[in-house]
Amino acid sequence: MDFKFSQKSLDLQEKMNKFFEEHIFPNEEAYEKAILDSGDPLHIPELLDELKEKARKENLWNLFLPDSEYGAGLTNVDYAPLAEITGQVWWAPEVFNCSAPDTGNMEILAEFGTQEQKDQWLTPLLNGDIRSCFAMTEPDVASSDATNISSSIVSDGDNYVINGRKWWTSNAINPRAKICIFMGITNPENPPHTRQSQVLVPMDTEGITIVRPMHVYGYDDGYTGHPELNFENVVVPKSNIIGGEGMGFKIAQARLGPGRIHHCMRTIGMAERALQLMIKRALSRETFGTKISDHGVVQDWIARSRIKIEEARLLTLKTAWLIDNVGKEQAKIEISAIKVGVIEAASYVIDKAIQAHGAMGVSQDTPLAKMSAGVRTLRIADGPDEVHLRSIARREINKHT
Numbered sequence: 001m002d003f004k005f006s007q008k009s010l011d012l013q014e015k016m017n018k019f020f021e022e023h024i025f026p027n028e029e030a031y032e033k034a035i036l037d038s039g040d041p042l043h044i045p046e047l048l049d050e051l052k053e054k055a056r057k058e059n060l061w062n063l064f065l066p067d068s069e070y071g072a073g074l075t076n077v078d079y080a081p082l083a084e085i086t087g088q089v090w091w092a093p094e095v096f097n098c099s100a101p102d103t104g105n106m107e108i109l110a111e112f113g114t115q116e117q118k119d120q121w122l123t124p125l126l127n128g129d130i131r132s133c134f135a136m137t138e139p140d141v142a143s144s145d146a147t148n149i150s151s152s153i154v155s156d157g158d159n160y161v162i163n164g165r166k167w168w169t170s171n172a173i174n175p176r177a178k179i180c181i182f183m184g185i186t187n188p189e190n191p192p193h194t195r196q197s198q199v200l201v202p203m204d205t206e207g208i209t210i211v212r213p214m215h216v217y218g219y220d221d222g223y224t225g226h227p228e229l230n231f232e233n234v235v236v237p238k239s240n241i242i243g244g245e246g247m248g249f250k251i252a253q254a255r256l257g258p259g260r261i262h263h264c265m266r267t268i269g270m271a272e273r274a275l276q277l278m279i280k281r282a283l284s285r286e287t288f289g290t291k292i293s294d295h296g297v298v299q300d301w302i303a304r305s306r307i308k309i310e311e312a313r314l315l316t317l318k319t320a321w322l323i324d325n326v327g328k329e330q331a332k333i334e335i336s337a338i339k340v341g342v343i344e345a346a347s348y349v350i351d352k353a354i355q356a357h358g359a360m361g362v363s364q365d366t367p368l369a370k371m372s373a374g375v376r377t378l379r380i381a382d383g384p385d386e387v388h389l390r391s392i393a394r395r396e397i398n399k400h401t
């Protein structure tokens with residue numbers, strides 16, 4: 001296995017790191033302040049648009065999309081370090097038009113969309129003019145088993161009529177989210193894995209109500225938040241179906257793989273940042289006549305953090321390499337393993353970084369508290385850990401039966 005990055009990736013990494021030093025890190029406070037000062041939790045700082053324009057001019061744009069017609073055409077291995085850099089600041093991926101759930105939605109449209117769907121929705125998404133959301137999870141059923149999804153998409157002449165309640169639809173509350181990919185049942189008579197379909201639903205369609213924003217450990221996540229939504233007799237033309245009836249599961253599977261690499265590498269970026277903050281803080285203060293960084297226990301945290309980050313990154317790069325060179329099918333154990341392993345590693349590092357900061361670590365004065373809430377939710381979002389562990393265990397057991 002060769003994890004050597006191409007010259008194109010190396011050049012982009014250098015450019016991206018420079019962009020962070022010049023434009024992202026110096027603006028972290030200004031960004032948070034702009035939202036706070038506006039008094040509107042859904043406020044989108046002008047700064048974000050200014051930075052998006054800069055990033056686009058520097059060709060740091062749509063780097064996630066392996067399709068060279070629509071995106072940068074990078075392999076998963078080559079994009080991985082760039083995703084890691086973007087993960088250091090929670091709002092930064094959008095600056096490069098590389099933020100979830102748009103990335104997954106754009107991938108789906110590029111792979112399965114009709115020309116008309118691409119023109120209408122993929123083009124403005126690629127241009128960063130609109131944003132999008134993905135509505136699968138439902139409050140009334142255990143949604144980690146996607147066969148439980150019960151919203152209905154019923155055929156009515158040339159249209160579909162959609163009814164159902166969704167929640168945790170990230171980004172749906174964003175005033176710029178113009179399109180939703182909605183998952184529901186079109187073919188109840190089919191076997192469980194071909195009952196579902198994914199349909200494009202413009203967010204201004206009559207019958208869609210935002211019921212309430214959901215909070216994440218008290219954070220409301222602002223314009224990127226995850227509201228509960230009601231869909232009542234929402235009508236869309238049949239041409240809005242993606243890939244055909246019964247394709248919902250297949251498309252959901254296609255989303256996995258590259259999307260997991262993105263999530264995990266961004267999480268590793270977060271962990272690197274947390275380690276850096278931990279060390280800087282520990283170097284800057286003293287207790288009982290000793291620098292905090294010289295206490296044995298703190299050195300143990302720093303060393304273990306380094307080991308965990310390296311392990312997590314190597315496994316993620318291996319997974320990316322397998323997807324690029326062998327295929328997603330052959331990388332299923334790794335695709336599940338990084339979901340669990342990387343989050344565990346990052347949780348450890350962020351927790352120790354908080355501890356090393358004392359009370360400041362749980363406050364708004366560092367990004368650590370928000371990171372901590374973020375990685376904790378990742379044990380549930382994108383499929384709970386237990387589901388991925390079950391799938392790994394089954395594949396391992398099958399090797400011996």
Ligand SMILES: Cc1cc2nc3c(=O)[nH]c(=O)nc-3n(C[C@H](O)[C@H](O)[C@H](O)COP(=O)(O)OP(=O)(O)OC[C@H]3O[C@@H](n4cnc5c(N)ncnc54)[C@H](O)[C@@H]3O)c2cc1C
Binds near residue numbers: 170216381384
């Ligand atoms: C911040 C955030 C953002 C999200 N964004 C989106 C989004 O944009 N779109 C979207 O559709 N959804 C989104 N989700 C929802 C997320 O995908 C679901 O919460 C997740 O799939 C779990 O579904 P559930 O909440 O219904 O839990 P349930 O299915 O009720 O499961 C509850 C628990 O049961 C246990 N469990 C389940 N299966 C097993 C098993 N096989 N073995 C052992 N234990 C098991 C697990 O511990 C699990 O956590 C988001 C969630 C969060 C927190």
